[in-house]
Amino acid sequence: MNGNRQGRLHGRVAVITGGASGIGAAAARLFVGEGARVVLGDLAQGAGEALAQELNGLAGAPVARFLRSDVTQLQEVEALVAAAERDFGRLDIMFNNAGIGSFGDTVTLDVAQWKQVIDVDLNGVFHGCKAAIPALRRAGGGAIVNTASISGIGADYGFAAYNAAKAAVINYTRTVALDHAAENIRCNAVCPGWIDTPLTEATSGIEPLARAWREAIPMRRAGNPEEIARVALFLASDEASYVTGTTVVADGGLTASNGQPNIPALLSGL
Numbered sequence: 125m126n127g128n129r130q131g132r133l134h135g136r137v138a139v140i141t142g143g144a145s146g147i148g149a150a151a152a153r154l155f156v157g158e159g160a161r162v163v164l165g166d167l168a169q170g171a172g173e174a175l176a177q178e179l180n181g182l183a184g185a186p187v188a189r190f191l192r193s194d195v196t197q198l199q200e201v202e203a204l205v206a207a208a209e210r211d212f213g214r215l216d217i218m219f220n221n222a223g224i225g226s227f228g229d230t231v232t233l234d235v236a237q238w239k240q241v242i243d244v245d246l247n248g249v250f251h252g253c254k255a256a257i258p259a260l261r262r263a264g265g266g267a268i269v270n271t272a273s274i275s276g277i278g279a280d281y282g283f284a285a286y287n288a289a290k291a292a293v294i295n296y297t298r299t300v301a302l303d304h305a306a307e308n309i310r311c312n313a314v315c316p317g318w319i320d321t322p323l324t325e326a327t328s329g330i331e332p333l334a335r336a337w338r339e340a341i342p343m344r345r346a347g348n349p350e351e352i353a354r355v356a357l358f359l360a361s362d363e364a365s366y367v368t369g370t371t372v373v374a375d376g377g378l379t380a381s382n383g384q385p386n387i388p389a390l391l392s393g394l
């Protein structure tokens with residue numbers, strides 16, 4: 125897959141949570157294509173194993189392995205890091221990407237749903253950092269990339285738990301960056317906008333909703349998972365060697381607007 129070219133992650137070892145689908149699967153393909161070996165964690169065992177097999181087949185070498193792991197369980201995330209060190213010798217990159225959504229405002233959302241979203245989307249990232257940092261130290265440094273969201277920068281209607289969790293991931297990313305910068309461990313977040321993955325399938329499939337989404341996005345389309353994986357690749361690679369504690373937004377321009385109408389377009393239509 126990598127040929128003779130030395131990829132941007134040549135010799136690096138990465139753990140990717142939520143690695144069986146969407147953005148995580150796209151990152152797995154991209155990272156391996158750039159010379160990394162990867163340990164994929166996810167609840168989706170069939171898809172995860174199939175992807176690891178696909179990557180090993182393409183590379184003609186054992187470059188990927190899958191472990192079923194739930195990010196809400198610290199020990200299961202620690203097992204991913206242990207597998208990276210045992211099977212591939214080290215850990216250089218932790219991509220904390222697993223996540224779920226849940227509709228509901230403060231009144232309609234029940235406590236169990238709130239706790240579940242916080243547990244996966246926020247506690248899962250904490251578990252990933254906690255498990256990875258000792259291994260990154262042993263490797264002499266490394267990079268953590270957390271998948272937050274533009275839903276952590278501004279709020280959405282009816283998305284209370286997700287908004288809270290993703291905003292917390294952004295500020296937690298900063299504190300990890302501060303606490304571990306002197307150890308050569310960088311920590312950054314990627315904030316996707318509307319990305320075409322199984323997570324958004326249900327809503328994207330409703331045409332009036334998809335149309336409203338396209339109209340709100342200056343680039344007039346959803347992003348694809350590779351477009352987020354490429355941001356994660358940049359943040360994980362040495363190209364981002366002086367980048368830490370920040371967030372990179374990839375949203376087709378959605379958050380560039382302050383929400384006011386497109387006045388020139390409206391005037392020209394009068």
Ligand SMILES: NC(=O)c1ccc[n+]([C@@H]2O[C@H](COP(=O)([O-])OP(=O)(O)OC[C@H]3O[C@@H](n4cnc5c(N)ncnc54)[C@H](O)[C@@H]3O)[C@@H](O)[C@H]2O)c1
Binds near residue numbers: 148223321
């Ligand atoms: N798709 C979007 O529009 C969008 C926008 C902003 C942020 N995000 C974020 O991107 C990340 C990846 O989402 P995606 O769009 O690729 O969705 P996806 O559903 O395709 O992938 C998410 C993966 O996480 C896994 N997962 C869920 N709970 C888990 C748990 N407890 N432990 C381990 N794995 C678990 C799922 O099985 C799935 O394979 C998420 O953090 C999501 O919040 C997505």
